[in-house]
Amino acid sequence: MVNVMRKRLVYACLALIMAMGLGLEVHMHQYLSADVQTLIRQGSLPPYGRIPAPPAHLHTKSSVTGNGYLIPLPKDTGLDANWSGWITEIPPGDQVASVSGSFRIPHGLKPAVRHFSQLALWVGTGGSFRAPYVLLQSTLNLYVNEQVAGLIPVRANLEDCSSNAACLAHLRTSLLPPVSPGAVATIHMQFVPVVGQASWLGFWMNTRLIVRQGGHVADSAIGRMYLPPWAADQNSVETIVEARGNPVTGSVTALPNGHWHVSIDWHVTLRRPWPTTAWPAAHLVHVVATGWYPRKNYITHLKTISLHFSATGETGRGIVSYNDEVKP
């Protein structure tokens, strides 16, 4: 009898705890939903279920499972708040998908000289943005097609982060003015943090290096910088860097004042667009580094440094040195 009573008591406690948990969750959900609604009203997030139809000129394939909507973040000054876009051709079930589409920009803008940054890509399923969101971490390159005035084709590689609760849709891109071939190469180094992996696996940052020459993408590489969790409180930290395409080496040093010292040497191999193009002694390099380390660091930098090349034959090798102190 005592055993039966004890069992019942345990069950009752379990049921009570679960009911309390559910109640708390429902309360939190209402609270957060109200927050999201406020953000939508402020224009910081796209509205639920009120996505405009894709432009008629876009051929939407039957394999579309998601729709992309480009929104400018509030701080962005280079974009008209009214513009929007659609991204099509996301193959179903793909973890990493290539999507393409185009979006219309307001008439009168000169896209070739615009610098676009701080775009967020939110991708929802079923044509709406109803929760739960499917957030895709993405990098987005904008290519200007001057022959089609007012339209910018969009190409993006999307990595599905829907299984990662802490993953943010983060996008940083730059559109740089075209330069004469061989004269200046602009390197856009991009750090996209994978926030969700920072808590217990360490600090991962995906890096993307885009080399533009003559207004075209001459080379690009994706690397990954890793900071192990046990190194977060040490004074000197050596990063382990993996790279696809081009090797990346570097180091991150946590300073006693809470700042981080980031030093990255990125060895770059450039293919010459044309055999007759001369290699310049130095290239202008724009480095944009953005990182978010939960509760600790927020990195944002725009830096211009020079890249020195030694070229032999069809390829040239260079080292990008990024050496800066990053404030938390």
Added chain:
Amino acid sequence: MRYRKLIGIGALVAGLLALIILGLTDLRLYVIVHAVRHDVLG
């Protein structure tokens, strides 16, 4: 008696699942709200 036990376990599992799903959804909502409010995307 056997079914009562089954129903109890089912309810327990369903409740736990609901808790987990709601929790993950809220965590994601929290991240979005936090990101936009604190401007960590830019």
